[in-house]
Amino acid sequence: MTQTYDMTINRLPVRTWNRLNMNGTVLRGLEGGQEGPVLDCVPEDIQSGGAKLSPLSTGMGGDMDTLLDGCRIPARRYLCPSGRADGAPLRLTFPAMRGARRLNRVEILAETGGELTVLMDLTDETDGDAPAGESGAASLLGLQTRILARKDARVRLVQVIRPGQADVCLNDVGVRCEAGARVQILQLVLRSTRLCLGCRGELLGEQSSLEADTGYLLRGDDRLDMNYEAVHLGAKTTSRMDVSGSLRDRAFKLFRGTIDFQKGASGASGDEKEDVLLLDDGVVNQTIPLILCSEEDVQGNHGATIGRLSGELLFYLQSRGISLADARELMARSRMDALCERIPDERLRQSVKNDLEGGERHENH
Numbered sequence: 001m002t003q004t005y006d007m008t009i010n011r012l013p014v015r016t017w018n019r020l021n022m023n024g025t026v027l028r029g030l031e032g033g034q035e036g037p038v039l040d041c042v043p044e045d046i047q048s049g050g051a052k053l054s055p056l057s058t059g060m061g062g063d064m065d066t067l068l069d070g071c072r073i074p075a076r077r078y079l080c081p082s083g084r085a086d087g088a089p090l091r092l093t094f095p096a097m098r099g100a101r102r103l104n105r106v107e108i109l110a111e112t113g114g115e116l117t118v119l120m121d122l123t124d125e126t127d128g129d130a131p132a133g134e135s136g137a138a139s140l141l142g143l144q145t146r147i148l149a150r151k152d153a154r155v156r157l158v159q160v161i162r163p164g165q166a167d168v169c170l171n172d173v174g175v176r177c178e179a180g181a182r183v184q185i186l187q188l189v190l191r192s193t194r195l196c197l198g199c200r201g202e203l204l205g206e207q208s209s210l211e212a213d214t215g216y217l218l219r220g221d222d223r224l225d226m227n228y229e230a231v232h233l234g235a236k237t238t239s240r241m242d243v244s245g246s247l248r249d250r251a252f253k254l255f256r257g258t259i260d261f262q263k264g265a266s267g268a269s270g271d272e273k274e275d276v277l278l279l280d281d282g283v284v285n286q287t288i289p290l291i292l293c294s295e296e297d298v299q300g301n302h303g304a305t306i307g308r309l310s311g312e313l314l315f316y317l318q319s320r321g322i323s324l325a326d327a328r329e330l331m332a333r334s335r336m337d338a339l340c341e342r343i344p345d346e347r348l349r350q351s352v353k354n355d356l357e358g359g360e361r362h363e364n365h
Helices: 062-070 311-319 324-340 346-364
Strands: 004-009 025-031 039-041 075-080 090-096 101-110 115-124 140-149 154-162 168-177 182-189 194-203 209-218 223-232 238-247 252-261 269-278 284-293 299-308
Touching (some): 062 101, 062 140, 090 140, 101 115, 115 140, 140 154, 154 168, 168 209, 194 209, 194 238, 209 223, 238 252, 238 324, 252 269
Parallel strands (some): 090 115, 140 168, 209 238, 223 252, 269 299
16 A cells, blocks of 8 residues: 655745745645656766765755655766866656656765756656546656855756646755855656655855746646745855746646845855736736845845736737737746746757747637
8 A cells, every 4th residue: 555645745844824824835635656767867977876964954854764765766867077177967857647656866066176967857748638547546746956055166057847747746955055166956847747856055155156947837726836935054155036927727736035244254145036916816826935044244135026918018919910819828938938048958949948849829729
């Protein structure tokens, strides 16, 4: 009999929104799964295997570890050697399939001065008419990624998330940066029935930095639940979180963004920004910006722009021969297109563009 799990994930570090029930997300009766297949392309100078990373917190929290430990999911480990220049990327593809329950763990260690780009594709390998699995259980795609960047290391993580047929998708990230290390995260969400994103970065060493850019395009009954944390522990550390996207039909999105300045983070700075486009009256958007401070000499900023397309803009576009449906799609796509151009790989970038164009044709049809 498959074990089930009651999980609370994406918890805010401080419970500040009790009345609105937005402090965390509860998943009840979630069935466990097995290690999923991974299609990988590993550069010759990147080592596979190695020792387990020291404990490193992630955005979703301890219940995600409980799920993966209970299902006995091993970690795939990759080592970027000291002094490596940013050459060929590490490519990892995690296929989802209707009726399957697939879980994976990845650990990445970038040694001193090493540079590495990691391209991850969480993708649907079936078409939209694929039947459910024999058990009839809800399908699951889960991935946890831990990154340890040693002194002056550089890691760029690109995640394209389009699991489509998976009923639940969990994508969890944990980062730790030593002195002078820099981690950049780019995430593009193209489609998902229910997607939870968690990301926590610990800026441990002086002048370390974390940058996270996330874009999403939600339609139908899509649900997106996010929890991002930048924890400043070292002096003169920097963080930036930018989230942008659009909601249409009956889509739901919840974003929690926390900048946490802890004691010892003198001279640190953190910025958090969200830009949301609401395209239909039936959408639900929730945003929780949070700044915590235990240090005096710090600078934290957060802001959110949430709005609809103006009548003047729609009139202008329609007067140029663009239909209302095409105008709405054009504005929604513009946010994703800008992030898509930042994918540092032509093959993956073109795949995302083709997917976006396919979704647009489906909507217009």
